[in-house]
Amino acid sequence: MALDVVLVRLLIIAAVASVLPARGRADGAAGLAIGFYNEKCPGAEDLVLEEMRDIVHEDRTLGPALLRLLFHDCFVRGCDASIMLKSRSKKGERDAKPMSYSLRGFDEVERIKAKLEEACPLTVSCADIIIMAARDAVYLNNGPRFPVETGRRDGKVSNCVDAENDLAPPNANIVDLKTYFSVKNLSWKDLVVLSGSHTIGSSQCAAFAGDRLYNHSGKGMQDPTLNKTYAPDLRMMCEAGNETDTTPVSMDPGSPHEFDLSYYRDVYSNKGLFVSDQALLDDKLTHDYVARMAAAPSPDEFFDDYAAAMINMGRMEVLTGHNGEIRKICGAYVD
């Protein structure tokens, strides 16, 4: 895409985001802004991008891991970096099983935080680092670059049970998925667009092999909706009966490091890895979006939708102003 076209698109997204009556503003997103750190810590966003470049260069699997970390942070008590908190006496969000067992990227958030503490002590929140890192992960996987709002502050509470309640499991059906999203003020469109994140990264066999390959609905059979020619490939990788199989399987095997439309082509041809991916074909609106993106000649519409959906997710139950804190160590112990 030509640079001027990219610039115009960025300007449009920024303008739209800044005038939106913003669902989020009503529930506490006032105080967020694009470029919140421009004066408080000039160069903060550049510094995150540079650090992310190094991180992804050292280990390309960390980009998708950091994008997923944002999802797990925002859906549980809002985007407040509570996913990072540790506790000596009880289980926190990051200990939630099975949803959070394979999360990664905690050390990398800390690494970025350490750089920002050198540049601007106690200024940039861990919550904002997580969303900036996720945004950059998309870009560094050849996806779009888009603005995200910043100005969040860090929460001080992290409970395992909140994560267990608020994160959709990979075997969720479409009704449940829409509910998990709508209770967080996100729409069917946010659901189908943000699920497009599964165009990069991988899943452990344990997260899908039971439901999709070996014991669908507890009946000891393969999921009848799974693509019949694709299933044997998955069976080769994932052992039957091993509920803790950590073998990584690319969610979009054709281009696991390209943030592109192929997730939608996969889902449309019944090759989505999770029941939750396949389920997007079970609702008229999400089905039609998947079908349209699967056939789209260019990813532009998806990229614009993705930028807007990230703004929406980034506004979930945020702490701003005098609420919360700016933590020095993102993964601090709460007790």
Ligand code: HEM
């Ligand atoms: C719609 C509900 C969703 C469900 C049920 C779901 C489920 C999952 C599961 C089970 C995994 C694999 C975990 C493992 O390794 O075992 C995964 C990976 C991933 N998810 Fe989702 N997810 C959802 C939405 C999202 C959203 C909203 C995002 C980002 C905005 C996201 C981004 C990712 C990424 C990037 C990975 C790959 C992680 C890696 O390679 O380390 N997911 N997801």
